[in-house]
Amino acid sequence: MNFNGWLNDRLAKTRESGLYRTLRTMNTAPSPEMYVDGQKYIVFSSNNYLGLANDSRLILAAEKALHEFGVGSSGSRLTTGNTQWHQNLEKRFADFKQTESALLFSSGYLANIGVLTSLPEKGDVIFSDQLNHASIIDGCRLSQADTVIYNHVDMEDLEKKLKETNSSRRRFIVTDGVFSMDGTIAPLDKIMSLAQRYHAFVIVDDAHATGVLGENGRGTSEFFHVFPDVVISTLSKAVGTEGGVVSGSKVFIDFLRNHARTFIFQTALSPSICAASYTALEIIEHSKEKRQQLLIKAKRIKTSLQEMGYTVKGDHTPIIPVLIGDAHKAVIFAKRLQEKGIYAPAIRPPTVPIGESRIRLTVTADHSLKEIDYLLHAFKLIGKELNMIK
Ligand code: PMP
Numbered sequence: 001m002n003f004n005g006w007l008n009d010r011l012a013k014t015r016e017s018g019l020y021r022t023l024r025t026m027n028t029a030p031s032p033e034m035y036v037d038g039q040k041y042i043v044f045s046s047n048n049y050l051g052l053a054n055d056s057r058l059i060l061a062a063e064k065a066l067h068e069f070g071v072g073s074s075g076s077r078l079t080t081g082n083t084q085w086h087q088n089l090e091k092r093f094a095d096f097k098q099t100e101s102a103l104l105f106s107s108g109y110l111a112n113i114g115v116l117t118s119l120p121e122k123g124d125v126i127f128s129d130q131l132n133h134a135s136i137i138d139g140c141r142l143s144q145a146d147t148v149i150y151n152h153v154d155m156e157d158l159e160k161k162l163k164e165t166n167s168s169r170r171r172f173i174v175t176d177g178v179f180s181m182d183g184t185i186a187p188l189d190k191i192m193s194l195a196q197r198y199h200a201f202v203i204v205d206d207a208h209a210t211g212v213l214g215e216n217g218r219g220t221s222e223f224f225h226v227f228p229d230v231v232i233s234t235l236s237k238a239v240g241t242e243g244g245v246v247s248g249s250k251v252f253i254d255f256l257r258n259h260a261r262t263f264i265f266q267t268a269l270s271p272s273i274c275a276a277s278y279t280a281l282e283i284i285e286h287s288k289e290k291r292q293q294l295l296i297k298a299k300r301i302k303t304s305l306q307e308m309g310y311t312v313k314g315d316h317t318p319i320i321p322v323l324i325g326d327a328h329k330a331v332i333f334a335k336r337l338q339e340k341g342i343y344a345p346a347i348r349p350p351t352v353p354i355g356e357s358r359i360r361l362t363v364t365a366d367h368s369l370k371e372i373d374y375l376l377h378a379f380k381l382i383g384k385e386l387n388m389i390k
Contacts, residue, residue, distance in 0.1 A: 018331075019350075025037055030240075031366065032368070032371055036343055042343065042371050042374065044361045044375060045345050045362055046364060047236065047362060048366075049364050050211055050212075051365055052240025052284075054240075055240060057283065058276040060279075062272040064275065065085055065272040065274070069083055071270060072270060073267060075268065077268045083274070088278055093281065094247055096281050098222075099231065099248055100249050100253070101249065102245050103246045103253045103256050104268075106244065106267070106269055107234065107242065107244050108135065108234030108235075110266060111244030115203060116136065116143045120170070120172050121170070124146070124170040124171065124172065125146050125147075125170070127161060127162065127173045128149050129150060130149050133207070136174055136205060145172070148161050158191070162200065172201050172202075173200050173201070174203040176205045177205060177207070177220030178220065179208075180207070181351060183320060184313070184315055185315040186220065188202075188220050188223075189224040201230070202228040202229050203229065204220055204230065204231050206232065207237055210233040211287075212294065217284045217287065219233065231248065238284065240276075241273050241277045243273060243274075294318055297318075301320050301375065301376065305322055308376075309390060310388070310389065318363050320363065324358055326355070330347070330348060331348070333386065334346035336382045336385070336386075337359070337382065345359070346358070346359060
């Protein structure tokens with residue numbers, strides 16, 4: 001079989017299983033109301049939790065750095081790509097997360113891979129939550145250490161598995177801070193206690209919690225008042241830009257700089273992105289009210305949907321997964337929402353377990369109450385039409 005014929009056959013199987021994916025084009029800048037493929041929608045699927053992705057203060061900061069440093073960094077951090085903006089941002093981020101030091105990666109995905117492939121060694125064991133993000137799963141797969149998966153936020157199962165492993169092996173517990181598909185908050189206080197009892201190190205992926213959880217938006221650690229050994233964040237959600245950041249002790253960051261291959265061999269982020277991210281952190285620390293508004297809006301959507309009769313998963317975060325069950329039905333639901341001018345995706349297996357397909361809503365601080373009420377009204381109409389609610 002020729003190359004393209006072989007791939008067409010494989011894609012046909014992807015289509016048959018209902019998992020074929022296509023791209024949609026955003027015709028306008030991130031905001032609750034956007035044009036997607038030329039159509040106007042209210043978007044309830046963005047990670048732009050604080051509305052910073054199109055904030056004029058970030059744009060101005062990026063613009064200034066663009067004129068000073070150009071568009072691309074043109075090298076890895078260890079060769080010619082390092083600028084004062086990379087260093088300023090790392091220092092600012094470490095202050096923000098209240099750690100000694102921080103290190104930038106090109107994305108959160110690469111930060112997770114970098115940590116998990118450099119820190120745990122052969123003979124070590126990584127304990128990973130069943131619902132951790134794909135980048136953690138890939139990091140575990142690429143690591144020389146063994147991986148043990150524990151049931152989602154199940155502390156009894158984690159403890160049982162910690163007990164079962166030989167205590168002479170170094171152990172790492174890795175968890176999302178806020179789980180991206182379920183909106184659950186990891187019980188970090190309990191994880192830290194178990195880690196102390198069983199001599200394990202704790203690694204937290206705070207992608208969806210950075211800027212959102214905690215009094216000052218510092219994330220899951222601030223929410224629980226604990227200090228894990230390693231915190232991995234992305235700048236691509238509440239911070240509104242892009243890139244990954246690892247924060248921790250000075251010696252750990254020095255270690256990563258020397259051993260994390262996704263740091264060493266990647267071209268540095270554009271200085272303009274770093275400058276915009278720096279400004280975003282200044283804003284985030286003073287956005288207490290916006291954070292409160294965000295969580296109030298999330299609660300309003302969640303409780304209203306529950307009152308209508310929907311099963312809504314997760315804790316109190318801006319991620320609101322509405323359980324539909326059947327994958328086909330979830331697709332129909334998402335389509336009906338689109339027909340009503342609402343953009344929110346159906347999440348199906350293998351991203352979520354079979355029978356747990358869902359509409360994953362995310363809310364941002366910039367959604368108006370009118371937009372939220374419109375969403376709720378649409379859920380009521382569609383739910384009745386599809387015989388899901390009374
Ligand atoms: N971790 C989690 C929990 C995420 O949701 C994401 C983004 N989808 C990432 C890591 C990857 O971050 P980035 O988009 O910066 O690569």
